[in-house]
Amino acid sequence: MENCIKKHILSIASEADVESYPDHLTEFTVPKLLENIDAPKEEIIKEVNDLEKSGKLIMKSPYLTMVCPSCGSPDPFSKMVCPKCGSQNLKVEGTGVECRNCGLHTSVQEALTFVCKTCGKSFGLGNAKWIALGSLSSRGAVDVEPISRAIMDLGFYPKRCQTIRGASGVNHHYDFAFEHDGSLRVVDVRVDVKGVNISELIEFLSKVFDSGIKEAYFIAVPKLNLSINAGKNNVKVIEAPDLEKASELLKHILTERGISSKIVH
Numbered sequence: 001m002e003n004c005i006k007k008h009i010l011s012i013a014s015e016a017d018v019e020s021y022p023d024h025l026t027e028f029t030v031p032k033l034l035e036n037i038d039a040p041k042e043e044i045i046k047e048v049n050d051l052e053k054s055g056k057l058i059m060k061s062p063y064l065t066m067v068c069p070s071c072g073s074p075d076p077f078s079k080m081v082c083p084k085c086g087s088q089n090l091k092v093e094g095t096g097v098e099c100r101n102c103g104l105h106t107s108v109q110e111a112l113t114f115v116c117k118t119c120g121k122s123f124g125l126g127n128a129k130w131i132a133l134g135s136l137s138s139r140g141a142v143d144v145e146p147i148s149r150a151i152m153d154l155g156f157y158p159k160r161c162q163t164i165r166g167a168s169g170v171n172h173h174y175d176f177a178f179e180h181d182g183s184l185r186v187v188d189v190r191v192d193v194k195g196v197n198i199s200e201l202i203e204f205l206s207k208v209f210d211s212g213i214k215e216a217y218f219i220a221v222p223k224l225n226l227s228i229n230a231g232k233n234n235v236k237v238i239e240a241p242d243l244e245k246a247s248e249l250l251k252h253i254l255t256e257r258g259i260s261s262k263i264v265h
């Protein structure tokens with residue numbers, strides 16, 4: 001699952017930067033990724049964090065946003081309050097503040113109070129929490145979007161990171177999956193400049209078998225490191241020099257097999 005989610009995050013963020021927004025449950029959220037990847041939000045956010053730490057995902061033009069230290073909600077409102085008596089009847093002079101109620105002399109920093117619009121708790125500058133937001137980019141990552149577009153061009157909505165429980169009880173993950181005539185078609189994409197290792201195909205064949213999939217596509221870019229006859233005709237191996245070419249081939253094969261929701265007789 002991990003590899004599949006990471007692959008799609010990097011691919012989506014390599015086409016166009018992905019904006020992050022504050023979120024009280026997971027600190028930040030990335031709606032574009034959540035809409036496109038079929039995995040729980042927490043898992044996607046965790047992978048984004050991982051990818052950022054490893055430098056594969058880069059936060060461009062980051063900025064800090066203040067969030068409530070209690071509940072994590074953004075955009076608290078601010079007011080000036082006397083830290084001693086709580087009065088808002090203050091006289092501000094430069095960076096100094098004088099309380100008209102109790103006479104306390106203090107600084108603007110000390111009197112500045114933030115109030116959370118969600119949970120109502122108030123907090124000072126000293127205990128405010130800050131999170132970094134910005135647009136996430138993964139320039140140079142493997143971009144599997146052409147495959148996604150090829151499937152969409154035929155009128156399907158491909159699910160990313162589809163999980164299928166096999167007959168053996170093991171959960172298998174597929175890069176893309178879509179339904180046609182009530183049965184699921186799956187697509188896995190492997191890219192390796194030195195040639196995709198044959199063991200990847202063997203693993204694919206066994207998980208397709210275990211999942212009981214009737215039709216599966218294995219895309220190897222630019223090619224497999226060994227030429228074999230995949231044998232089973234429910235698995236189609238597509239070798240192509242790049243992903244654009246691979247997506248054309250996939251579209252061509254699917255169309256030839258009559259797998260399109262757009263064909264009108």
Ligand SMILES: [Zn+2]
Nearest residue numbers: 082085099102
């Ligand atoms: Zn006061």
Ligand SMILES: [Zn+2]
Nearest residue numbers: 068071116119
């Ligand atoms: Zn709050």
